Amino acid sequence: MASGAPPAWKRSGGGAACRVLQDMDPKLSPEEKRVLERKLKKERKKEEKKRLQEVGVAEAQSPPARRSGAELALDYLCGWAQKHKNWRFQKTRQTWLLLHMYDSDKVPNEYFSTLLAYLEGLKGRARELTVQKAEALMQELDETGTGDPDPFLLGKTQRIRQVLQLLS
Structure with a gap:
């Protein structure tokens, strides 16, 4: 042009x-x-x-809210229990479950039996550490004594005993 x-x-x-x-x-x-x-x-x-x-x-159009660690870990546990073909091991989720398994607020009772079944498959260092921590917690609870039985502590004690029975 x-x-x-x-x-x-x-x-x-x-x-x-x-x-x-x-x-x-x-x-x-x-x-x-x-x-x-x-x-x-x-x-x-x-x-x-x-x-x-x-x-x-x-x-x-804000981004979707991020899911909490509890939701993600419990979904992970349910996926394991249902044998989803796309389930895969996630150390972060397992660690969260192991840290919070005695707290009935974070891991409700309906999930605890599934968690016990999951714990049966624990191997190696994770299994050893879980047993050590459970024994230490049980000893700590025994030393403090329970003058007035707190329902939260009773539930925690029961969970610790179940984990020890399973893994020991």
Whole structure:
């Protein structure tokens, strides 16, 4: 385009760029077509963003809330129990379960029997440490004595005994 007149994509206003693309001048060079296509893409993005802001969807599309460690660990345990084909060992989830297994608030009673079945498969250092910690906790509870039986401590003691029976 040596005539000195600006190409069609420069002459057109913002909204007219779509019309220009539809009936693209066959005289446009490949470079001019590419620049025009980029300009149209930018324009479409700008219009979409404006439309989303008007509708108020921009704020509503926040990322989903992250799930807690308890939820993830209990899902992991259920997946193991149901023998899901896509279940795989996750050290983080196992560690969470081993740390919180005596707390009935974090590992509800309905999951504890499943957890005991899971613990049967523990091997090596994880098994040894679990037994050591359970024995230490049991000794600590015995030393403190239970003058007034606290239901929380009774539940914890019962869980510790079950774990020791299973793993010892």
